[in-house]
């Protein structure tokens with residue numbers, strides 16, 4: 468069946484432009500036409516009444532099994548407990564306008580199982596998914612206490628990567644340095660070595676998968692880049708030499724800017740003093756590093772780190788607000804990072820990431836023009852996947868907007 472979404476103000480993220488008052492025609496989940504007219508053979512019409520329609524957004528760094536509570540309150544759960552949390556988080560992401568999420572810190576293979584259930588249509592309200600399985604860390608390294616899979620030496624790292632890939636990982640997640648959230652680890656301290664990282668990266672590349680690496684300082688970033696890691700997660704502190712290396716190696720940058728803001732804002736609500744001071748130290752450096760990397764032309768993508776302390780999946784797209792308000796990007800630049808750039812990093816840009824004829828109709832309906840007011844991405848009105856409305860803000864005009872038959 469053909470569906471026409473009429474009277475849409477379409478956000479063309481490829482050109483940072485608005486295409487006013489057009490009709491998006493969808494057939495079998497694919498955009499088949501974008502034009503000023505409603506084609507005569509369309510039976511099912513949804514009038515969006517001048518609202519703004521952006522491509523569905525990406526979040527390339529989430530932790531579905533985590534509940535965003537401060538570390539002190541966030542307990543280990545049974546697999547069922549983790550699964551319930553993950554299902555709630557999937558719903559939050561979909562309602563936030565995220566139609567594609569990449570989980571990079573799983574346990575019990577839950578995100579991978581949910582990815583498959585979602586593909587089979589068994590989950591009603593969720594973004595499309597990719598997942599890494601457990602992050603691979605050194606003994607006692609970042610994330611070991613809950614999600615991490617401990618491996619030491621190149622052989623164990625090779626085996627760990629093979630195991631995650633065997634379990635169905637789309638991407639291999641490595642922990643290169645100490646982090647903010649794992650108590651007892653020193654932020655930025657070197658953890659997996661270049662040799663260990665390389666062994667895992669090679670395994671990922673053998674099957675056409677990418678490897679991403681948690682790193683929070685210059686040495687960690689450079690070690691990961693030399694090891695052939697495709698995506699630096701966080702990065703935090705990036706100097707000129709590192710930027711140059713990223714350009715030369717084609718390394719992708721997933722800065723996760725907003726997560727530190729949430730930790731700092733939650734400072735009086737149970738964040739440990741150690742995590743708070745680590746977050747404060749990181750924040751300024753982070754913004755400056757992101758700007759430097761972005762200006763050098765490195766592919767930057769959107770990752771929220773949702774699931775870490777106070778960083779909720781429902782606030783995923785705040786990341787774009789920080790890019791604009793704290794790092795000085797234009798809304799058009801931030802929107803590109805949240806859509807097509809992230810699609811490229813997840814190897815799905817041929818089917819997602821822009822509202823283009825031939826791509827999947829994953830769309831988000833917004834009240835205002837995000838090219839003028841980026842904060843509108845924080846309050847989406849409707850989420851559409853494959854041309855189907857999967858969520859609509861209760862009480863909004865859409866709920867009474869019956870589809871009509873022109874006949």
Ligand SMILES: [Zn+2]
Nearest residue numbers: 528530572772
């Ligand atoms: Zn993370």
